[in-house]
Amino acid sequence: MRVLVTGGSGVVGEAVVKALLRRGHAVRLLARHADEEARTWPEGVEPHAGDVTQPETLRGAGDGCDAVLHLVGIVDESPPHATFERVNVEGTQHVVDEAARAGVPHLVYVSSLGAERGASPYHRSKHAGEQIARRFGGRWVVVRPGNVYGPGDEVVSLLLRMVRTLPAVPVIAGGDQPFQPVWADDVGEALAEAVEREDLAGQTLDVAGPERTSMHDLLDRFARLTGREPLRVPLPGPIASLGVKVAGALGVSLPINESQLTMLAEGNVIDDPARNALQHALRVTPTPLDDGLRRLLDALPEQLPDEGVGALRRRRFWADVQHPRTTPEQLLDRLCRRFHEVTPSQMDLKAEPGTPTAVLAEGQTVTMALPLRGTVQVRVAELDAHMLTLQTIEGHPLAGAVRFAVRAQGPDALRFEVEVLDRAASAFDWMAMAALGSRLQRATWREMVEAMVEESGGTAPDGVQEEDATLEGDDAARVEEWLRALAEARRRADHEAQLAGAEVHGEGPRG
The missing domain is CATH 3.40.50.720 (NAD(P)-binding Rossmann-like Domain)
Structure with missing residues (x-):
C-alpha cells in the first residue's frame, strides 16, 4: 500500500x-x-x-x-x-x-x-x-x-x-x-x-x-x-x-x-x-x-545553532603534549572510556538517578548538572579514532557542539584540543553567558585539557592555549550546515535501528 x-x-x-x-x-x-x-x-x-x-x-x-x-x-x-x-x-x-x-x-x-x-x-x-x-x-x-x-x-x-x-x-x-x-x-x-x-x-x-x-x-x-x-x-x-x-x-x-x-x-x-x-x-x-x-528522558532532539540567538562563537582550548606515553588513538579512547572521570567536578555527570556511565558511543546521551543552570544534556554525534563531537540537546543553555580532537604533532608529540562552536539558546541564556557563563565555560575546558595532558603521561611546556572568535557569513553557515547534517544522520541511524527492531541509544528505559 x-x-x-x-x-x-x-x-x-x-x-x-x-x-x-x-x-x-x-x-x-x-x-x-x-x-x-x-x-x-x-x-x-x-x-x-x-x-x-x-x-x-x-x-x-x-x-x-x-x-x-x-x-x-x-x-x-x-x-x-x-x-x-x-x-x-x-x-x-x-x-x-x-x-x-x-x-x-x-x-x-x-x-x-x-x-x-x-x-x-x-x-x-x-x-x-x-x-x-x-x-x-x-x-x-x-x-x-x-x-x-x-x-x-x-x-x-x-x-x-x-x-x-x-x-x-x-x-x-x-x-x-x-x-x-x-x-x-x-x-x-x-x-x-x-x-x-x-x-x-x-x-x-x-x-x-x-x-x-x-x-x-x-x-x-x-x-x-x-x-x-x-x-x-x-x-x-x-x-x-x-x-x-x-x-x-x-x-x-x-x-x-x-x-x-x-x-x-x-x-x-x-x-x-x-x-x-x-x-x-x-x-x-x-x-x-x-x-x-x-x-x-534521553530522547529529546538536538538544539541546533540556527535555533539560537546572538553571534556564533568558536572557542578553542588546546595543549601541545611532548613525550606522551599514549598514541593519539589511545588518548581519545581513554577520553571515551573515562569521560565521567576526566570531566571537571563542576560538571556532575551523575546528575539524574540511573544515568548511564558506560563508554561513550555514537548516539549516546550524556546528562550533567551545570552550576546555575540545572541539568542539561549532550549527545555523541560523531566518534572516530581521533575525534569526538557532542551536540547540545533541547534545554541546554547553548545551541551547538563541542568537538574533542587528538592529533599527532610529530614523532613524539600530540595535540589535544577542545573546540566549542555555539550561540546562546535564548535571550535569557545570552544574558547569563555574558554575565558569568563564559568565564565558567572557559575554566571548565581549560581544566579538562589539563586533565587530558595528565592522562597522556606527557608534559605541555606551553600550558593550555586558547583562541576566541566570532563566526559570520559563510563560516557560520558552514558550521550550521555541518551540525544540521550530523543531527539528520543521527535521526537516520535511529530510524534504521527502530525499523530493524533494535533499541536506539537514549530510548531504552534507564536501569
Whole structure:
C-alpha cells in the first residue's frame, strides 16, 4: 500500500511513518521540507514538497496512493500565514480535494480529543476539519488523539526541560486539571491500523493514554525520575491567560498556550474507558505513563545553532603534549572510556538517578548538572579514532557542539584540543553567558585539557592555549550546515535501528 502522509515530520508524524514502514507500506511524505525529512529514513519514503495552505503545491501528491493520512495541523496561531482557519480548516479541504482528484479510496483524518464539544479556537477548527473529512466521497475515518507526548513535543517534553533547568516552574490554572497523555509510538501504531482497516470506515475514534495525570502529578513523576524538584509557582485563572500572552510576546516557552488553557478547563479525558479506541478498536497495547516518561528522558532532539540567538562563537582550548606515553588513538579512547572521570567536578555527570556511565558511543546521551543552570544534556554525534563531537540537546543553555580532537604533532608529540562552536539558546541564556557563563565555560575546558595532558603521561611546556572568535557569513553557515547534517544522520541511524527492531541509544528505559 502507498500512503500519502501530510505532516510526517512532527512527533506524531515520525511515529506513524515508522509504523507504516514497519508494516511494509510505502510512504509519500507531504511537507514543506519533504526532501530533508525523507533523507532521515533509510528507504520507503518518497518526498513531495508542499504546503496545505497552497493547493497548487498539492497537485499530484495523491496520485497512485491507496490512502491519505492527514496529520497537518497547528495548535497555536502565528498570523497571518499560520492561522487555524488557513491550516486546520482550509488546509484540510485542500488535502481532501487532492485525494478526491487522485481517486484515493481511503482517508484518515487526525482530529483532537474533545473537538466535538470544545470551545477553544483550536478545537473549533479541528471540528470543522472533521466535517470536511466526513464529506469525502470514499471511505473515511476520524481519529481523535488526546495529548500526544514524545521527543520534542510542546507540552510534556517542555515540562521536562523546565524541571531540569529552572529553579521554579509555573503551575497553570491550579495544576490539577486531568488529561490522558498518550505515547507517540502508540498513536503511530493506531493510525497505521486505521489506514489498513476498511471495517473502520465511517467511524470516529477517541484515543487517549491508559492513565490520567495532571501537571502536579507530572511534576511529581519527573521529580522521581530526574532527582530535581523546582519550586512550583501557581498561576491561577486570568493570571495564567495573561502570563501565556506575555510569555509568547517575549518569546518564552510555556508548556501550554491559550487554546490549551481552554481545553484543560473543558477536560481532556475519556470518561468511559470502553470509549478509548486505542486498545479496543485499534488493537494497540498502551505504554504505561512512567515507561513513556522514562524513554523521554534521553530522547529529546538536538538544539541546533540556527535555533539560537546572538553571534556564533568558536572557542578553542588546546595543549601541545611532548613525550606522551599514549598514541593519539589511545588518548581519545581513554577520553571515551573515562569521560565521567576526566570531566571537571563542576560538571556532575551523575546528575539524574540511573544515568548511564558506560563508554561513550555514537548516539549516546550524556546528562550533567551545570552550576546555575540545572541539568542539561549532550549527545555523541560523531566518534572516530581521533575525534569526538557532542551536540547540545533541547534545554541546554547553548545551541551547538563541542568537538574533542587528538592529533599527532610529530614523532613524539600530540595535540589535544577542545573546540566549542555555539550561540546562546535564548535571550535569557545570552544574558547569563555574558554575565558569568563564559568565564565558567572557559575554566571548565581549560581544566579538562589539563586533565587530558595528565592522562597522556606527557608534559605541555606551553600550558593550555586558547583562541576566541566570532563566526559570520559563510563560516557560520558552514558550521550550521555541518551540525544540521550530523543531527539528520543521527535521526537516520535511529530510524534504521527502530525499523530493524533494535533499541536506539537514549530510548531504552534507564536501569
